[in-house]
Amino acid sequence: MGISKYPSVVTMPKVGMPYPSILDFLSDRFPAIPGETWKERISGGKVLGEDGQRITLDTGYVPLKRLFYFREVAAEPSIPFAEKILHLDDHILVACKPHFLPVTPGGRYVDECLLNRLRASTGIDELVPLHRIDRETAGLVLFSVNKESRGLYGSLFLEGLVEKAYQALSACQPSQEPASWDVANRIEQGEPWFRMKTVPGVANARSAIHLVETRGAMARFVLHPYTGKTHQLRLHMSGLGFGILNDRYYPELQVESKDDFEAPLQLVAQRLRFKDPVNGGYREFVSERPLLW
Numbered sequence: 001m002g003i004s005k006y007p008s009v010v011t012m013p014k015v016g017m018p019y020p021s022i023l024d025f026l027s028d029r030f031p032a033i034p035g036e037t038w039k040e041r042i043s044g045g046k047v048l049g050e051d052g053q054r055i056t057l058d059t060g061y062v063p064l065k066r067l068f069y070f071r072e073v074a075a076e077p078s079i080p081f082a083e084k085i086l087h088l089d090d091h092i093l094v095a096c097k098p099h100f101l102p103v104t105p106g107g108r109y110v111d112e113c114l115l116n117r118l119r120a121s122t123g124i125d126e127l128v129p130l131h132r133i134d135r136e137t138a139g140l141v142l143f144s145v146n147k148e149s150r151g152l153y154g155s156l157f158l159e160g161l162v163e164k165a166y167q168a169l170s171a172c173q174p175s176q177e178p179a180s181w182d183v184a185n186r187i188e189q190g191e192p193w194f195r196m197k198t199v200p201g202v203a204n205a206r207s208a209i210h211l212v213e214t215r216g217a218m219a220r221f222v223l224h225p226y227t228g229k230t231h232q233l234r235l236h237m238s239g240l241g242f243g244i245l246n247d248r249y250y251p252e253l254q255v256e257s258k259d260d261f262e263a264p265l266q267l268v269a270q271r272l273r274f275k276d277p278v279n280g281g282y283r284e285f286v287s288e289r290p291l292l293w
Contacts, residue, residue: 004110006119007048007068012061019061022047026067046070071110079112080261085122086140086285091278092153093118093127093143096287099264102135114141131157131228136248139166139269139287152277157228163273166223166233169266169291170242173219179211183236187229195249196231198239205229207236218245220293222270233267245292266291 012025020028023042027035041047045054048068055067081098088094095118097103102113110116119127128144130153142162144150156162187205190197206226213220219242223233231250237243238250245266248254268291273284 004071004105004116006070006105006116006125008071008105009066009068011066012063014063019063021057022055022059022061022067023057025061026069041069041072071105073108073110075108076110076112077108077259083114083117085118086287088122088145091144091146091149092130093122093124093145094272094285095141095143096289097133097138097141097269098289099136099138100259100261103129103132103141115143118143130154131162133269134231134234134265134267136265137166137267137269138264138289139267140272140285141269142272142285149278156274156277160226161274163271164225164269165271166225167268167270167291168221168223168233168237169245169293170219170221170237171217171245172242173214173217174211174242181209181240183207183209183239185236185239187232187235192253195253196229196235198235205232205236207233209236209240209242215293218293220291264292 026038079101084096086094097114102109104115130142184203184206185198186201208224210222234250246263270287276283
C-alpha cells in the first residue's frame with residue numbers, strides 16, 4: 001500500500017440545497033474510489049477539514065470549504081528515470097522531468113511524481129508546480145518555492161507571458177521543408193475522459209508549429225504553444241497529419257498496456273523564457289533531454 005506523506009485537496013463547490021453529505025460528495029467526485037473506501041477513510045480520520053481537524057460522517061457540507069485527504073494506492077508503479085534540478089533560488093525551482101513521470105499525484109501514482117520526488121530531495125514542502133506537462137511528456141517544469149511570490153510567478157502563465165518551446169519527432173513527413181503552421185481551434189474533453197478532442201466554436205487553443213528538418217523517415221519539429229490546453233500539442237500535430245512518434249492517444253487511441261520504457265513519447269518541453277516579476281530581468285531555461293533522433 002502506498003500512502004502519500006503530503007495531503008491532496010478538494011474544494012466543496014456551490015450546490016443547491018439540500019446539501020449532500022461529505023461522503024456522497026467524495027464518492028461522486030472520485031467515482032474510481034468506492035464509497036465504502038471513503039467511508040473507511042473518514043471513519044479512520046484520514047480526511048481533514050480546513051482547520052486540520054478530522055471530519056466525521058456527520059460533519060456538514062460547507063460550500064467553498066476545502067477538504068484534505070491522503071492519496072492511497074494498492075501498488076504504485078516505479079518509474080526508472082531520474083529528474084534533474086536545473087535551477088533553485090529563493091522563489092523558484094526549475095526541474096527537467098523524465099518521460100512517464102507525472103508532475104503531481106494522480107491515479108496509480110503517489111510518491112512517484114515529480115512534485116513529491118522534489119519535496120523529498122530538497123526538503124522543501126512548500127513546492128507548488130506553476131504549470132503542468134503530460135506524464136508522457138519530458139522536459140521543463142517551473143515550481144514556486146516561496147508562497148509570498150507565488151502569485152507573481154503564477155500570473156505569468158495565466159496571462160500568457162511565458163515563452164514555451166517544445167521539440168517533437170514524427171514519422172509523418174511534410175511534402176516540403178522548411179514549413180510552418182499556425183493552428184487555432186477549440187479543444188474540449190472527449191471520450192474516454194482522458195482523451196481530448198477538437199470541436200466547432202471559438203478557439204481556445206493556439207500553437208505555432210515549425211518543421212526544422214527531416215532525416216530518413218523522420219521529421220523534427222519545434223512547437224510553440226500560446227495556450228495551455230491538455231494535450232494541445234499532441235492534438236495539433238495529429239490534426240496536421242504529423243502524429244508524434246509513440247503517441248498512444250492520437251490520432252487513434254491504442255489498446256491499454258503497460259508503459260513501454262523503450263518507446264517514450266517523442267515530445268520534450270525544451271525551453272521556458274519570461275521576464276522575472278521579482279528582479280525584472282529575463283530568465284531562460286533550456287532542457288538538454290534528447291529525442292530519439
